[in-house]
Amino acid sequence: MECVLLGSGGMMPMHYRMLTALVVRLKGCNYLFDSGEGTQIGMKASKAGVKSLRVLAVTHLHADHCLGIPGVLMLRAQVENPGPLTIIGPPKIEQFITQTRETLDFTINYNIEFIEWSPDHSEIAYQDESLKILWAPLKHSTFCLGYRIEENHRPGRFLVEQAEKLGIPPGPLRGMLQRGQSIHLDDGTEIRSEQVMGEPRRGRCLAYVVDTEPTENVLRLCDRADMAFIEGMYLPDLEQEARIKQHMTIDDATRIAISANVHQAVLVHISPRYKASDLPELEKTAKSACEKAEMGIDLNRYHIPFPD
Ligand SMILES: [Zn+2]
Ligand SMILES: [Zn+2]
Structure with missing residues (x-):
């Protein structure tokens, strides 16, 4: 299991920091979380592979998380027989994509299955032979979902x-x-x-939570994750601004990483007010609050080892 962080920024893509989007790769399949403007650039730069894209999970319908979807869909249509794609996300994600397709009149050569969140949907948004994707509502200025990715259990050891x-x-x-x-x-x-076989062993677990106030659901999604991608948009001095805009500071993110007992936390959705040269200060702030935390870096690859 590997993660490729296509971007680590929030609000708008900057020439030094692309918008937050995450590819999770497992057994030859890619699962993409969010797709803001320019995500297809990151897909190409990281060689993540659009043909093997199986799921696109969208947190919410703010431009920095969804305006890149048409580009990704069109990019995928350039390969032969790419196979079906599942798109999961908030209410109206299907309407957004359908209307965009109609208006831009672009064709795609594969089926899309939509799974939209609703209050009576189970906490499992999607599952296949390798993993489950769980979702839960967060607290943001528009309806926003956080995700947890759980790899299926592996067989026990041979005794x-x-x-x-x-x-x-x-x-x-x-x-x-x-x-x-x-x-x-x-x-x-x-x-x-x-x-002659031991107990089944748990698989690896990831969390992806951005654009929210700190809430119980953030903690639940991150609970003991092997790696959690958590929003750390501002330095702690902007806590008040973070509360008003319903985002999280680096301190919020590190507090969650500690309370949820995550193995490693990668802080993302960094405000465009911080230049590339500010990164060492952000990193120092994160590390001094929690040694398991680090700031996300565009196109970084994160290998997730088995817990045992
Ligand atoms: Zn955002
Ligand atoms: Zn937002």
Whole structure:
């Protein structure tokens, strides 16, 4: 599992900092979170691959999170048979994309399935053979969703000692057991997979929460995440401005990282008021509040190791 941060900025794309968008790569598939103006530039620069894009998850309908969608959809239409795409997001995401397509009259060569948030939808927005994407409403000036990505459980470890004890010879029989099948020994004894496999192990877990006040749902989404991408828009001296505009400061983000016990926090959606030369000060502020926190950097790749 790898994440590619296409951009780390908020509000407007700057020549030194693109808008916040995140690609999660797992087993050859890409899952994109947000798509503000210029996201397709980041997709190309990072070689993230639009054909393998399976899901686009949108947090909210503010320009810096959704105006890049048409470009990404058109970019994907340039490859042959790219396969279906699922778009998940807030109410009206389907209307926004459908109307934009009609107005701009662009064609795409794949199906789009829309999944819009509604109060009676389950907390799982999407799932496939590799992962689940959970969502929860945040608190922003317009309806905004935060996301949590949970990799499916992995099979437990093969218990070699147990296998020895049961007289299972090394070789293909052990492989069958590891794949969940039952086997028969030469004397006819049946051995079931669960007799020699440990407990299933949890997969990796990520969070993506931007454009919000600090809330309970932010904490829930980030809970013990292996890596959390959290909004840290302002230095702490602008806390009041952050409250008025319903955004989070670096202090808010690091407090959440600590309370939610995340393994690593990457702070994103940085205000355009901070120039590239301000980054060391932002980084110092984040690190001094929480050593597991760091400021996001455009096009950085983050490898997420297994928890065990
Ligand atoms: Zn924003
Ligand atoms: Zn916003």
